[in-house]
Amino acid sequence: MSLATTFLGVNFANPFMNAAGVMCQTENELTSLAQSSSGSLITKSCTSAFREGNPEPRYSKAPLGSINSMGLPNLGFDFYFNYAKNTFPSVNVSNKPIFFSISGLSLEESTSMAQSLCPLATEGQVILELNLSCPNVPGKPQIGYDMEDMDRYLNAVSSVYSMPFGVKMPPYFDFAHFDSAAAVLNKYDKVAFVTCINSVGNGLVIDIDSEQTLIRPKAGFGGIGGSYVLPTALANVNAFYTRCPGKKIIGCGGVTSGSEAFMHILAGASLVQIGTQLQEEGVGVFDRILSELRTLMEKKGYTTLSDFHGKLKTL
Ligand SMILES: O=C(O)c1[nH]c(=O)[nH]c(=O)c1I
Numbered sequence: 001m002s003l004a005t006t007f008l009g010v011n012f013a014n015p016f017m018n019a020a021g022v023m024c025q026t027e028n029e030l031t032s033l034a035q036s037s038s039g040s041l042i043t044k045s046c047t048s049a050f051r052e053g054n055p056e057p058r059y060s061k062a063p064l065g066s067i068n069s070m071g072l073p074n075l076g077f078d079f080y081f082n083y084a085k086n087t088f089p090s091v092n093v094s095n096k097p098i099f100f101s102i103s104g105l106s107l108e109e110s111t112s113m114a115q116s117l118c119p120l121a122t123e124g125q126v127i128l129e130l131n132l133s134c135p136n137v138p139g140k141p142q143i144g145y146d147m148e149d150m151d152r153y154l155n156a157v158s159s160v161y162s163m164p165f166g167v168k169m170p171p172y173f174d175f176a177h178f179d180s181a182a183a184v185l186n187k188y189d190k191v192a193f194v195t196c197i198n199s200v201g202n203g204l205v206i207d208i209d210s211e212q213t214l215i216r217p218k219a220g221f222g223g224i225g226g227s228y229v230l231p232t233a234l235a236n237v238n239a240f241y242t243r244c245p246g247k248k249i250i251g252c253g254g255v256t257s258g259s260e261a262f263m264h265i266l267a268g269a270s271l272v273q274i275g276t277q278l279q280e281e282g283v284g285v286f287d288r289i290l291s292e293l294r295t296l297m298e299k300k301g302y303t304t305l306s307d308f309h310g311k312l313k314t315l
């Protein structure tokens with residue numbers, strides 16, 4: 001029985017990692033992930049400069065998951081670049097790969113960061129995940145919901161970034177949108193993977209005792225994660241898996257146990273990101289879910305991920 005896998009020519013001991021944004025903003029958080037049982041990790045989406053983010057409370061647990069409107073708080077590109085280049089190698093005891101998330105506030109900013117990151121990627125030190133789906137920067141609509149904008153971003157980044165990279169997509173809810181988003185992604189061979197999904201944007205969770213919203217920013221509107229989003233996450237994983245045959249899929253959304261991880265892989269995910277459950281449980285979640293997935297595979301007679309990867313059956 002092995003949970004090892006190869007992704008973009010890189011070896012992973014197992015398919016699990018954090019979702020960008022969760023437990024990956026500071027050096028301590030990143031090092032805790034580096035030394036956890038995860039197969040890899042990803043940095044907090046960054047902007048060129050340090051960013052405070054939205055006023056707190058900006059994250060809250062909710063009955064079936066979470067709501068967040070963090071507002072892209074991060075220590076700035078240089079911090080994550082230096083972490084990946086200098087600090088990570090010294091704490092990366094299991095030699096796991098690291099992904100690097102970029103979420104500039106403009107095409108120019110994202111392109112400039114991608115260009116600066118490229119040397120580290122050509123050295124095989126990082127894998128870029130370009131975030132096209134942050135729902136929480138006031139006044140900044142999600143790039144992934146504007147097909148022409150997404151096309152412009154991918155064209156600009158592809159022209160300065162010489163390595164394969166991936167994109168973090170928002171959830172889509174209509175076949176016409178699966179089709180048009182996949183058509184844009186399929187124009188770019190350098191887009192080697194697609195991460196589905198980011199949080200379901202601009203939900204509203206209410207506390208009936210206080211009759212208040214749970215978070216302060218945007219009148220309580222924020223990205224929804226956790227069990228609430230599992231069916232949407234699985235649908236987006238499978239929709240892009242079938243529409244982008246030349247690309248890998250990373251699944252994200254609603255993974256709280258080995259069962260949901262199994263579903264994501266069955267739907268087409270090669271790697272699986274954990275967000276809300278990691279935020280609530282801590283890095284022990286990787287040990288638990290690894291064990292649960294192994295048990296499930298054993299019960300079904302599977303010995304590797306490829307035994308069931310992408311093999312979802314329809315009726
Ligand atoms: O509010 C955030 O920082 C945030 N929150 C999310 O749920 N997804 C994102 O991509 C981002 I950049």
